[in-house]
Amino acid sequence: MEPQAPPCATNPEGLPRRIGVEIEFAGVAPAQAAEVVIERFGGRARPVSPHRLKVEGARWGDFTIELDAKYAHPDARVTDRAPKGNGEWERLRHELRLDLHCRTRELIGDVVAGLVPTEVVCPPVPWPELGELDALFEGLRDHGAKGTDASLLYGFGLHLNPELADPSVTSLLAHLRAYLLLAEWLRQDIDIDITREVLPHANPFPKEYALKVLDPDYSPDLTTLIDDYLVDNPTRNRELDLFPLFAHLCPEHPSPLLADDLVKPRPTFHYRLPNAQLSRPGWGSVVEWNRWLEVERLAADPPLLAERAAAYVAHHRQSPMTRWLDKLRGWMDE
Numbered sequence: 001m002e003p004q005a006p007p008c009a010t011n012p013e014g015l016p017r018r019i020g021v022e023i024e025f026a027g028v029a030p031a032q033a034a035e036v037v038i039e040r041f042g043g044r045a046r047p048v049s050p051h052r053l054k055v056e057g058a059r060w061g062d063f064t065i066e067l068d069a070k071y072a073h074p075d076a077r078v079t080d081r082a083p084k085g086n087g088e089w090e091r092l093r094h095e096l097r098l099d100l101h102c103r104t105r106e107l108i109g110d111v112v113a114g115l116v117p118t119e120v121v122c123p124p125v126p127w128p129e130l131g132e133l134d135a136l137f138e139g140l141r142d143h144g145a146k147g148t149d150a151s152l153l154y155g156f157g158l159h160l161n162p163e164l165a166d167p168s169v170t171s172l173l174a175h176l177r178a179y180l181l182l183a184e185w186l187r188q189d190i191d192i193d194i195t196r197e198v199l200p201h202a203n204p205f206p207k208e209y210a211l212k213v214l215d216p217d218y219s220p221d222l223t224t225l226i227d228d229y230l231v232d233n234p235t236r237n238r239e240l241d242l243f244p245l246f247a248h249l250c251p252e253h254p255s256p257l258l259a260d261d262l263v264k265p266r267p268t269f270h271y272r273l274p275n276a277q278l279s280r281p282g283w284g285s286v287v288e289w290n291r292w293l294e295v296e297r298l299a300a301d302p303p304l305l306a307e308r309a310a311a312y313v314a315h316h317r318q319s320p321m322t323r324w325l326d327k328l329r330g331w332m333d334e
Contacts, residue, residue, distance in 0.1 A: 061123030
């Protein structure tokens with residue numbers, strides 16, 4: 001399958017837009033997954049800690065492979081901390097504390113290694129080359145990697161991080177509106193795994209927030225857009241997580257939510273919804289990218305976007321006897 005072209009194919013610098021990809025799976029440990037990356041894309045493995053590696057110098061840049069468990073890795077707030085004093089005793093206490101911390105985190109990783117997923121975080125890939133990245137999914141599948149549907153215990157996801165084409169508030173609001181309109185259709189078309197529906201990692205947006213944003217009179221500046229989002233969505237666990245984007249666009253924003261260590265500022269949308277369907281041959285990042293483009297196409301058509309936003313608001317405020325998903329299906333079939 002070939003990646004389809006987005007409505008706007010270049011970033012603000014005029015280069016092909018890039019897509020960051022993150023994939024979670026079971027059945028393959030980080031060290032073995034790093035070998036798969038090297039087989040497909042070159043580079044060399046560098047251990048960062050017992051359960052985290054980087055493959056450096058690979059195609060497109062560096063890959064990070066790790067157990068997806070915060071407490072399986074040393075905490076930089078501990079490892080980067082200097083001794084409290086210059087004396088020999090203080091230095092020794094610091095080294096003992098650091099050694100205990102690292103050994104404890106390694107032990108936690110050893111214990112949870114069969115319970116939490118391995119995650120591969122890929123470097124940004126130009127969208128025309130996204131199909132070549134899917135060789136990674138084939139390699140992981142060949143080595144026994146298991147995706148979302150392999151067990152009821154697995155709530156694994158594929159995350160896409162599409163680079164912005166236009167950082168203006170007008171464009172951001174159009175994409176957010178388009179996503180809110182298509183969210184229910186995306187969930188049905190992806191067929192979200194029941195475990196991922198129950199887990200909080202990719203929760204839908206509150207209905208009242210969608211009505212606020214889709215109101216034709218809603219015309220915020222960037223600060224208001226961010227503030228309103230944080231009031232109604234005080235969590236990273238949204239199907240379209242805008243924390244990384246807002247932290248990039250407004251680094252001085254006072255909210256502690258955007259300053260969390262787990263929020264990585266970047267000029268991308270953080271699309272968390274897709275399942276990790278590694279058991280399905282032919283599935284990969286291209287499938288999910290092409291599906292995501294329905295959002296970008298709607299955002300790029302202001303008259304159609306306004307028409308469908310008005311229909312959404314009217315439906316949810318005035319038309320309780322009809323089903324919104326039926327209307328969505330009709331639009332998508334046109």
